[in-house]
Amino acid sequence: MIRVRVPATSANMGSGFDSLGIALTLYNYVSIEKISGPTEIKIMGEGEDFLPGDESNLIYKCVRKVFEKCGKEPGGIRLVMENNIPVTRGLGSSSASIVGGFFAANALLGEPFSKEELLSMAVEIEGHGDNATPAIFGGFCVNVPTKNKINYISSPIKDNLKFATFIPDFFLQTKKSRAALPEKVLHKDAVFNVGRSALLTASIISGKYENIRVAMGDKLHQDYRKRFIPGMSEIFDLCYNNKALGVYLSGAGPTIIGIIDGNDNSFSMKVEAVLNKKMKNWQLTVLSADNEGAVVLGGF
Ligand code: HSE
DSSP: OEEEEEEEEEEOTTTOTTTEEEEEEEEEEEEEEEOSSSOEEEEEETTTTTSOOSTTOHHHHHHHHHHHHTTOOOOSEEEEEEEOSOTTSSSOHHHHHHHHHHHHHHHHTTOOSOHHHHHHHHHHHHSOOTTHHHHHHOSEEEEEEETTEEEEEEEOOOTTEEEEEEEESSOOOHHHHHHTSOSOOOHHHHHHHHHHHHHHHHHHHHTOGGGHHHHTOOSSSHHHHGGGOTTHHHHHHHHHHTTOSEEEEOTTSSOEEEEEETTOOSHHHHHHHHHHHHOTTEEEEEEOBOSSOSEEEEEO
């Protein structure tokens, strides 16, 4: 049996729409083995009540794709998913499924594909690589897809940054959240984001974290999505009032992430007191960056 671990990911990071993302220390696990009978799919944890347990399952479809690209039929397989990443919340659960399926099948077949090839295949499905790149390579990632290639950089993040992850009890489909975005934007809004996403990348890689707040400013997506996320402004204010270095909508939402100083031990206590009093439908989990990305934990 092969077991793969894939991290949650958080895309956009404010200004870097479809381009920036980070891997976080929250994981899904995919186990796979060949069996002689018909395919068996078992889902445990997040999504176990509603994710399909038949051959329309996204992970299964990705396993199949890898086999077919090698000119093979998967035959009967047993797939077990242990899900800790909340589904449809802006934490890259779809990417984790795609990458988990690809890595598991690739390992079972003796690794015919490189990580870069698996990334291209994942971007082909998702249409953008801001979750898939960190899910595969870990750390803070920049990605720009061109015709036959995903151009990317993955840079490890020190533990002096933590990611205060605010997850609400409601879902937001990426499709619905993307449909709220305008087809055209003003030149000045594009310029606003270009400078900031460059500043954010340089700030995170150089460790000049004092720039993060400005660098997370965005005019391309967050405001358009706010109407789907009751409590978004309050969470932003709550984070900034408690010394967050920056706050942004994670991916297409509805999760919100406050970046905090890794040595700040009072943030969680103060913020949780407010959530318990006024915003009980938001749950706070403080995560670190995952710098490994997807890993095959071994065949056994
Ligand atoms: N960049 C994507 C978006 C992430 O904001 O729609 C969600 O997949």
